[in-house]
Amino acid sequence: MKHPLRDQVVLITGAARGIGEHTARLAVARGARLSLVGLEPDRLRALAQELSTVGEVAWFEADVTDSAALEQAVAGTLQAFGRIDCVIANAGVAGLGTVATGDIEALARTVEVNLIGVMRTAAATAAPVIAARGYYLLVSSTAAFTALPGMSAYCAAKAGVEHFGNALRLELAHHGVAVGTAHPGWIDTDLVRDAKDDLPSFRAAFGSLPWPVGSTSSVGQCASAFVRGVEQRRRRVYVPRAIGGVQLLRTVVNSAFSDRLVRRSSRSLVPQLEREVAALGRSFGAHSAESVRGEIR
Secondary structure, eight states: OOOTTTTOEEEESTTTHHHHHHHHEEEEHOOOEEEESSOOOOHHHHHHHHHHTTTTEEEEEEOOHHHHHHHHHHHHHHHHSOOOEEEEOOOOOOOOOOOTTTHHHHHHHHHHHIIIIIHHHHHHHHHHHHHTOEEEEEHHHHHHHHHOOOHHHHHHHHHHHHHHHHHHHHGGGTTOOOEEEEEEESSSHHHHHHHHHHHHHHHHHHTOOTTTOOOOHHHHHHHHHHHEEEEHTTHHHEEETTHHHHTTTHHHHHHHHHHHHHHHHHHHHHHHHHHHHHTTTTTSTTSSHHHHOOOOO
């Protein structure tokens, strides 16, 4: 059953740039009323002003790891629109480095934003979404069922989002609320571009990945898939669609045989990665909200 976005109130976290921004553009073009939530007020303000020429848009500065700030954003959304029909829990970061040599606070922050932030977002919006018999799209990743060295915290967080979504779906089903998880592969966002620019070892590892895990999708393609997922209240959204096959083969992907294949290159790439991150002097990409606001030290 299709649920057209016209007049639906859609709250998007991580809306200031990348996938969140492009999803907002497509959603408002289809008649959605938008609540944009994020950490970069100047970008949010500018985006809201631009999109207000197309539809109704409100914006709120909030850190998804701060329940009080999220509750204020929800209250503001309800004051502006009277309801919340859909939540796209999209906010995310990716700390750089390994567990052995990286900044543990940055790794912990990655889990806090990507997983705990999704939980806090769901909790803060549960009452209005239940009232609307609405829908959650929780943004996980292909990293939920694959693993690469240097991405331990990110993979852990995204795997957590997937299973949190599975449990939340069961908790909210009797309220008529649907829950989906989104699993993008590599998307041409600041997060991915920063990693390629900062880390030659990442570029080398990326270039060796097989299709479809090694393919890159545009932000527009990802946003289109998200909007279709919301309209159809999909249980799973894959970008590209072939990623669904990777999930089905996750036992093979995470087998001892696959480990042996990865270890052949990781013997040299992991030490190289650790040296590159140490030389950077920061633990997040240059365009990450964590770098913009000042990294945790």
